[in-house]
Amino acid sequence: MDLDLDAATTAFRDEARAWLAEHVPTTPLPSFDTAEGFAAHREWEAKLTDARWSAVSWPAEFGGRDASLLEWVLFEEEYYAAGAPLRVNQNGLFMLAPTLFSHGTEEQLHRILPKMARAEEVWAQAWSEPEAGSDIAALRSTASKVDGGWVLNGQKTWSSRAAFADRAFGLFRSDPAAERHRGLTYLMADLRADGVTVRPIPQLDGEPGFAEIFFDDVFVPDADVIGAPGEGWRVAMTTANNERGLSLRSPGRFLAAADRLLSLWSSAGRPEHAAARVADAWIDARAYQLYTFGTLTRLADGAELGPESSVNKLFWSHLDVELHETALDLLGPDAELRGPWSGGWLFSLAGPIYGGTDQIQRTIVAERLLGLPRGDR
Amino acid sequence: MKFALSPEQTAFAASLDDLLSTVDGKLWRRLADLGVTGLGVPEHHGGLGADVPDLMVAFEALGFHCVPGAWTDTVAVLPALLDDPILGSVASGEARASVAFGPHVPYALDADLADIRIMVDGSRLRSFTPGDQLSSIDSSRRLFEIVPGADIGPARDAGRAFDLGVLATAAQLLGAGRWLLDTSVAYAGQRRQYGREIGKYQAVKHLLADVVTALELARPLLYGAAVTLSRQDVSAAKVACGNAALLAARTGLQVHGAIGYTAEHPLGARLLRVRALASAWGTAEVHRRRILAAVAP
Numbered sequence: 137m138d139l140d141l142d143a144a145t146t147a148f149r150d151e152a153r154a155w156l157a158e159h160v161p162t163t164p165l166p167s168f169d170t171a172e173g174f175a176a177h178r179e180w181e182a183k184l185t186d187a188r189w190s191a192v193s194w195p196a197e198f199g200g201r202d203a204s205l206l207e208w209v210l211f212e213e214e215y216y217a218a219g220a221p222l223r224v225n226q227n228g229l230f231m232l233a234p235t236l237f238s239h240g241t242e243e244q245l246h247r248i249l250p251k252m253a254r255a256e257e258v259w260a261q262a263w264s265e266p267e268a269g270s271d272i273a274a275l276r277s278t279a280s281k282v283d284g285g286w287v288l289n290g291q292k293t294w295s296s297r298a299a300f301a302d303r304a305f306g307l308f309r310s311d312p313a314a315e316r317h318r319g320l321t322y323l324m325a326d327l328r329a330d331g332v333t334v335r336p337i338p339q340l341d342g343e344p345g346f347a348e349i350f351f352d353d354v355f356v357p358d359a360d361v362i363g364a365p366g367e368g369w370r371v372a373m374t375t376a377n378n379e380r381g382l383s384l385r386s387p388g389r390f391l392a393a394a395d396r397l398l399s400l401w402s403s404a405g406r407p408e409h410a411a412a413r414v415a416d417a418w419i420d421a422r423a424y425q426l427y428t429f430g431t432l433t434r435l436a437d438g439a440e441l442g443p444e445s446s447v448n449k450l451f452w453s454h455l456d457v458e459l460h461e462t463a464l465d466l467l468g469p470d471a472e473l474r475g476p477w478s479g480g481w482l483f484s485l486a487g488p489i490y491g492g493t494d495q496i497q498r499t500i501v502a503e504r505l506l507g508l509p510r511g512d513r
Numbered sequence: 514m515k516f517a518l519s520p521e522q523t524a525f526a527a528s529l530d531d532l533l534s535t536v537d538g539k540l541w542r543r544l545a546d547l548g549v550t551g552l553g554v555p556e557h558h559g560g561l562g563a564d565v566p567d568l569m570v571a572f573e574a575l576g577f578h579c580v581p582g583a584w585t586d587t588v589a590v591l592p593a594l595l596d597d598p599i600l601g602s603v604a605s606g607e608a609r610a611s612v613a614f615g616p617h618v619p620y621a622l623d624a625d626l627a628d629i630r631i632m633v634d635g636s637r638l639r640s641f642t643p644g645d646q647l648s649s650i651d652s653s654r655r656l657f658e659i660v661p662g663a664d665i666g667p668a669r670d671a672g673r674a675f676d677l678g679v680l681a682t683a684a685q686l687l688g689a690g691r692w693l694l695d696t697s698v699a700y701a702g703q704r705r706q707y708g709r710e711i712g713k714y715q716a717v718k719h720l721l722a723d724v725v726t727a728l729e730l731a732r733p734l735l736y737g738a739a740v741t742l743s744r745q746d747v748s749a750a751k752v753a754c755g756n757a758a759l760l761a762a763r764t765g766l767q768v769h770g771a772i773g774y775t776a777e778h779p780l781g782a783r784l785l786r787v788r789a790l791a792s793a794w795g796t797a798e799v800h801r802r803r804i805l806a807a808v809a810p
Contacts, residue, residue, distance in 0.1 A: 137515065137516060137517065137518060137519060137522070137564075137566045137736060137739075137740060138514060138515055138516070138740060139514055139516055139737065139740050139741065140514055141514060142514075145514075206514060398805075398808060398809045398810060399810055401805075401809060402809050402810050406805075406809065411801065411802070411805060412797075412798070412801050414805065414809075415752070415801035415802075415804045415805050416752070416801070418745075418749070418804060418805075418808055419734070419749040419752055419753055419801075419804065420730075422734065422737075422745075422746070422749055423730045423731065423733060423734045423749070423753055424730065426516070426733035426734060426736075426737040427729070427730050427733045429514060429516040429733070429737075430516050430517060430732075430733050430736075432514070432516070433514065433515055433516045433517040434517065437517070444729070447725065447726050447729050447730075450722070450723075450726050451726055451730050495715075495719070497722075498715075498718065498719040498722035498723070499715060499718055499719070499722075501722035501725060501726065502712075502718035502719065502721055502722045503718070505722075505725060506694075506698045506718075506721055506722070506725060507698070507702070508698060508701060508702060508712040508713070508717075508718050508721065509702060509710050509712050509713045510713070511709070511712075511713030511714065511715065511718075512713075
C-alpha cells in the first residue's frame with residue numbers, strides 16, 4: 137500500500153502545472169451560459185487542445201495523451217488549483233466520449249472526438265423529459281425508423297448547455313410497443329437541424345444554463361445511432377456511471393475549493409464559529425481524494441465501477457454544498473453579493489439533483505451495495 | 514501508486530477475523546501467537562517491525578470484534594515511546610502496557626494488570642501507579658486515575674507515539690462501525706413490521722446508505738494517514754472514523770429498536786465502545802484544531 141507517484145507520472149503532473157501557470161486566464165471568463173462567455177470558453181478549449189490538454193485520457197490519435205486515470209485525476213487537481221475555467225464541453229468530454237469509446241464505431245470516433253476536444257462542436261445532454269427525471273426509463277420521446285435513419289419527435293428538458301450548444305445526445309423510444317428500459321435507442325442530433333426548437337430556460341443565476349428541446353420530425357442518419365438500435369439503455373448506463381461516478385467529478389475541484397475556503401477563513405481572522413466546518417470541508421475533500429485513489433487502484437486491477445459510484449456521488453454532492461455554505465457564512469453580509477462564492481454555491485446546489493437525486497442514489501446504495509430487499513419506490 | 518490492501522494484508526485480516534470469531538479466555542496469548550503483539554516492535558527486539566497499515570488491519574479487526582484490553586497502549590503506542598529490550602516481552606505477549614498521555618489521555622486503561630506503566634509528560638516519560646478506578650460507560654474499559662512516579666528518561670518519539678495511538682483508536686472505531694452496519698443490515702432484512710421486512714422501507718434504507726457512505730469515505734483517510742503519517746491526515750482519520758462510527762451506532766440502535774437498547778444484545782457493547790473511543794486520544798474538536806493549525810495559511 138502506497139501513495140507514491142512514479143517518475144513519469146510526476147513529470148506529467150509537473151508539465152501540466154507549468155503549462156497551466158503560464159496559460160490560465162488571469163481574469164475569470166464570463167459564464168459559459170451567456171453568448172459572450174460561451175464564445176470565450178470555446179477559445180479557451182481550442183488553446184487547451186493545441187497543447188493537448190483538453191482530453192488527456194484519450195488516445196493520441198484523437199488529440200489526447202493516452203494518460204492513465206491517475207494522471208487524469210492529477211491533471212484535474214492541477215487544473216482546478218490553477219483556477220482554470222469550467223469546461224464548456226463537459227457533457228461531451230465526460231459523458232458522450234466515454235460512451236463512444238465503449239460503444240461507438242471507428243467512423244464515429246474519428247468524426248466526433250476531434251471537434252469535441254476543440255469545442256468546435258459543443259454537446260448538450262438530452263436525458264430528462266417533463267415526465268422523466270430521475271426515472272429516466274419513463275421517457276416518451278420517439279425515434280421512428282425511416283430509410284437511412286430515424287425521425288425524432290418529442291420534448292427534452294433541463295438540457296444543460298443546450299441554449300448555445302451545437303449538438304445533443306440522449307435516449308429515444310424506438311419501439312413503441314416496448315416498455316421502460318426496453319426499446320430505447322441512443323442517438324445524437326444536430327440542434328440546428330430542421331424541426332428542432334430550442335427554448336432556453338434561465339437557471340437560478342438568471343443565465344440560460346438549461347433549455348427545452350422540441351423535436352418535430354427531425355431526421356437523424358443511421359450513422360448517429362450509438363450501439364445497436366433498441367440497446368439504448370445498456371449503452372446509456374455507461375454514460376450514467378460516468379456522470380455519477382469517477383469522470384464528471386474528479387477530486388481536484390473540491391480540493392481547490394477547500395484550499396480557497398481555508399484562505400477565506402484565515403483572512404476573516406480565523407473565526408471560532410466556523411472553525412469546525414472549515415476543518416470538516418478539508419477533511420471531506422481529502423477523504424474524497426484518497427477514496428478516488430483507492431478506486432483508481434481497483435480499476436487498474438480490472439474491477440469495474442459498480443454501485444459505489446452512487447456512494448461517490450452522495451459524498452461529493454453533500455461536501456460541495458456544505459463547503460460553499462460555510463464560505464457564505466464566513467462572508468457575512470457580503471454573502472448575498474454575486475461573486476465566485478455565491479456562484480459556486482448555486483452551482484453546488486444542482487449536485488444533489490442531477491444524474492439521479494440523492495434519494496435515488498441512497499436507494500441504489502441500499503439495494504445494490506448493502507443487499508437490502510427491493511421495495512416500492 | 515497502489516492504494517489498496519495487499520493480498521498478505523487481506524489474508525492477515527481474514528485470519529484475525531477467524532480467530533476473533535471464536536473467542537476464548539486466552540485471547541491475548543492467541544493474538545500474540547498470530548503476531549499481533551509484535552507488529553509495532555522493531556525486529557532487533559524480536560518483533561515484526563510491521564508497517565503502520567498492517568497495524569491498522571489488526572486494529573480494525575479488534576474494533577470489529579469489540580475486543581477489550583489495552584491493545585492501543587501496548588501494541589501501537591509503547592514501541593514508539595521506548596527503545597528497550599522489554600519490548601521483546603511485549604512482542605512475545607508476556608508483557609502488557611498501560612499508557613497515560615498528556616491532556617488527551619488522562620486515564621490509564623487496565624493499569625492494574627499492566628507490567629509496564631508509563632505516562633508521557635511532554636517529551637519525557639514517567640512511571641505511575643494506578644489510583645482510583647473509574648467507571649466508564651463502556652464497562653469493558655477499566656480506567657484508572659494515575660499517580661505520577663519517577664522520571665524514567667526521554668520518549669523515543671512522543672509525537673509519533675501519540676499519532677499511532679490516535680490511528681489505532683480510529684481503526685477500532687472504523688471496525689466497530691462496520692460491525693454495526695453489517696449487523697443492522699442483516700437485522701433490517703429479517704425483522705418484519707406491517708407485513709414486510711423493515712429493510713424494504715426507504716426510510717430505513719436511506720439511513721443505512723448514509724452509514725455505508727460515511728464508513729467508505731472514512732476508511733481511505735485511515736489508510737492514507739497510515740501511509741503518510743502527516744499530522745493533518747492522522748487527525749482527519751480520527752474525526753472521520755469517529756463520526757462515521759457514531760452515525761453507525763445511532764443508526765444501528767434506531768434500526769434495531771428496543772432490542773438494541775438492552776444489555777443482552779451485542780449492539781450495546783459496540784455503541785458504548787464507540788462513544789468511549791470517539792473522545793479517547795483526542796476529541797473531534799482537538800483533532801480539527803490540529804488540522805487547521807497544519808493546513809490553514
